[in-house]
Amino acid sequence: xxxxxxxxxxxxTRAGHPSSEVKKVLKQLGIDARTIKSIVIALxxxxxxxxxxxxxxxxxxxxxxxxxxxxxxxxGPGIPDINLAMQEGYSTASKEVRDMGFGAGMGLPNIKKNTxxxxxxxxxxxxxxxxxxxxxx
Amino acid sequence: xxxxxxxxxxxxDEAKCIGCTHCMKSCPTEAIRVINGKAxxxxxxxxxxxxCHRSCPTNAFYIEQDDIQKIRNFKYRVVxxxxxxxxxxxxxxxxxxxxxxLLKIGFTHVFEIEQPIKLLINSIKEYLAAQDTPKPVISTFxxxxxxxxxNRYPALxxxxxLRKAPHDLAAHYAIERLKKEGAGEDExxxxxxxxxxxxxxxxxxxxxxxxxxxxxxxxxxxxxxxxMKIIEEGGPEEDTSSQRENxxxxxxxxxxxxxxxCHFGSRSMAVDGMHNVIRFLERLEDDQVHGIDFLEMRACDxxxxxxxxxxxxxxxxxxxxxRRAKRYPAAQSINKNQIRVDxxxxxxxxxxxxxxxxxxxxxxxxxxxxxxxxxxxxxxICFLPGIDCGACGAPNCHALAEDMVNGKAKMSDxxxxxxxxxxxxxxxxxxAYRNLEKKWGIDRFKADCNKRGRRNEGF
Numbered sequence: 001x002x003x004x005x006x007x008x009x010x011x012x013t014r015a016g017h018p019s020s021e022v023k024k025v026l027k028q029l030g031i032d033a034r035t036i037k038s039i040v041i042a043l044x045x046x047x048x049x050x051x052x053x054x055x056x057x058x059x060x061x062x063x064x065x066x067x068x069x070x071x072x073x074x075x076g077p078g079i080p081d082i083n084l085a086m087q088e089g090y091s092t093a094s095k096e097v098r099d100m101g102f103g104a105g106m107g108l109p110n111i112k113k114n115t116x117x118x119x120x121x122x123x124x125x126x127x128x129x130x131x132x133x134x135x136x137x
Numbered sequence: 138x139x140x141x142x143x144x145x146x147x148x149x150d151e152a153k154c155i156g157c158t159h160c161m162k163s164c165p166t167e168a169i170r171v172i173n174g175k176a177x178x179x180x181x182x183x184x185x186x187x188x189c190h191r192s193c194p195t196n197a198f199y200i201e202q203d204d205i206q207k208i209r210n211f212k213y214r215v216v217x218x219x220x221x222x223x224x225x226x227x228x229x230x231x232x233x234x235x236x237x238x239l240l241k242i243g244f245t246h247v248f249e250i251e252q253p254i255k256l257l258i259n260s261i262k263e264y265l266a267a268q269d270t271p272k273p274v275i276s277t278f279x280x281x282x283x284x285x286x287x288n289r290y291p292a293l294x295x296x297x298x299l300r301k302a303p304h305d306l307a308a309h310y311a312i313e314r315l316k317k318e319g320a321g322e323d324e325x326x327x328x329x330x331x332x333x334x335x336x337x338x339x340x341x342x343x344x345x346x347x348x349x350x351x352x353x354x355x356x357x358x359x360x361x362x363x364x365m366k367i368i369e370e371g372g373p374e375e376d377t378s379s380q381r382e383n384x385x386x387x388x389x390x391x392x393x394x395x396x397x398x399c400h401f402g403s404r405s406m407a408v409d410g411m412h413n414v415i416r417f418l419e420r421l422e423d424d425q426v427h428g429i430d431f432l433e434m435r436a437c438d439x440x441x442x443x444x445x446x447x448x449x450x451x452x453x454x455x456x457x458x459x460r461r462a463k464r465y466p467a468a469q470s471i472n473k474n475q476i477r478v479d480x481x482x483x484x485x486x487x488x489x490x491x492x493x494x495x496x497x498x499x500x501x502x503x504x505x506x507x508x509x510x511x512x513x514x515x516x517x518i519c520f521l522p523g524i525d526c527g528a529c530g531a532p533n534c535h536a537l538a539e540d541m542v543n544g545k546a547k548m549s550d551x552x553x554x555x556x557x558x559x560x561x562x563x564x565x566x567x568x569a570y571r572n573l574e575k576k577w578g579i580d581r582f583k584a585d586c587n588k589r590g591r592r593n594e595g596f
Contacts, residue, residue: 023423027499028507029500029507030501033292040424065508136504
């Protein structure tokens with residue numbers, strides 16, 4: 001099954017909606033709690049990244065018997081140096097975003113920790129695509 | 138560990154039910170469906186919160202209780218009631234009048250359950266201080282919240298506080314006290330006065346315990362009537378203060394919102410009202426709540442002052458209790474001599490076993506089949522109108538779709554789809570009408586000027 005959500009850049013009030021919805025589906029499928037928690041954390045962080053940095057984006061969630069694939073595509077400034085962005089504590093978030101409690105430079109490292117596969121592609125000035133895969137036990 | 142079989146106190150009187158869907162719409166766990174014009178409770182999903190009881194315009198919901206005459210079987214007849222009961226009586230009625238009336242009804246001992254609350258406070262503090270305690274600790278005071286977590290938030294069961302509620306404390310305390318007076322255990326009858334359906338269920342089949350310690354349960358509204366009658370007839374007003382010697386300010390306030398939370402952890406929160414509790418648990422499950430030590434959660438708005446078996450207005454009840462509390466000492470000021478029994482014995486009894494999850498919303502244990510069902514639900518939803526009217530007998534379109542894949546409903550239950558099919562000539566009008574009659578009862582569409590279930594009825 002496939003679920004899609006639009007993400008609006010700058011709208012922190014709605015961040016967390018897709019991850020919460022996906023969680024409900026996974027619970028009904030009887031996926032174990034630990035796996036669900038990792039997925040929810042990773043998806044939430046990825047959503048917040050789109051909200052905090054991009055202009056708009058889309059989350060496409062594909063679920064089958066064995067795994068969940070989460071694809072987040074955004075139109076935004078892109079990431080110039082992905083390796084640098086993956087470092088804990090590295091952040092380019094604006095003061096405004098940090099004041100709201102986001103942008104501590106833990107987003108991508110946290111995603112890495114909570115996913116089985118992570119692929120980031122980015123083009124400066126165009127946007128970023130994050131693909132995350134988690135396998136069910 | 139699962140204790141006794143799950144007991145449900147809430148029942149529906151079919152003769153009174155008019156199938157108005159108020160209960161179905163207000164149920165926070167989607168446990169009610171209307172079948173053949175009558176509401177039916179799914180006991181797996183029901184958490185006994187009583188929101189249905191509150192919303193019913195015909196009082197079709199009732200709560201089973203024991204016959205009060207049962208107390209006659211015992212030599213020592215103990216009434217255990219939560220402090221909140223005092224708060225619902227009109228201001229002019231004194232504590233002594235209420236206690237004296239209870240003695241006149243036939244009880245020999247009167248115990249407000251929140252005493253000696255110090256023992257419970259200390260026991261919970263000890264639990265919170267243990268190294269391996271997962272935080273935030275969620276209180277097990279409200280049985281509806283415990284069942285909700287078992288059913289719907291299985292991962293959070295490990296956060297549940299493994300300590301008993303005040304009614305257990307008081308039950309054990311009463312037994313120990315009476316044994317000291319020379320009573321044999323068989324001679325003691327404990328009768329618990331409940332403010333709600335959830336507490337009854339937890340007394341009859343306690344979660345995390347093997348057996349119930351109480352001999353009978355009496356509904357608070359029933360006892361309210363009996364006490365009021367005696368008082369109105371000019372009943373006695375004796376000095377009963379000796380029966381309250383271990384009652385404290387903190388005990389009186391315990392069942393109100395923040396009554397527990399104010400004692401624990403450097404950071405604690407109190408959430409009341411079922412919908413607030415659900416929203417908060419969703420957040421907690423999403424790992425969006427950090428640094429909280431203790432969570433008090435109660436199903437009713439204003440906690441037990443809003444219990445469905447209370448008579449007074451919940452805000453007035455809170456106000457009276459808050460003023461009453463000021464006249465009592467602090468919990469920690471109660472000393473060993475006052476308690477009069479071996480507190481170590483009571484402390485041991487306050488511990489409960491781990492509470493297991495009982496997920497009821499999953500589509501079976503086979504993942505391939507569950508996936509299949511989930512896909513079907515998604516497809517069915519594409520065709521449903523999304524109006525959530527309830528005319529199918531399910532609370533919303535999503536619930537109807539889930540019922541369909543679980544074999545409990547069919548496409549033609551949706552009145553809008555039926556209408557469309559009639560227009561397309563796929564179903565005959567007569568057949569469609571009979572479908573409706575089947576769902577809502579033969580006489581449903583007859584004119585009736587005394588029809589119940591109007592606006593604000595049942596609120």
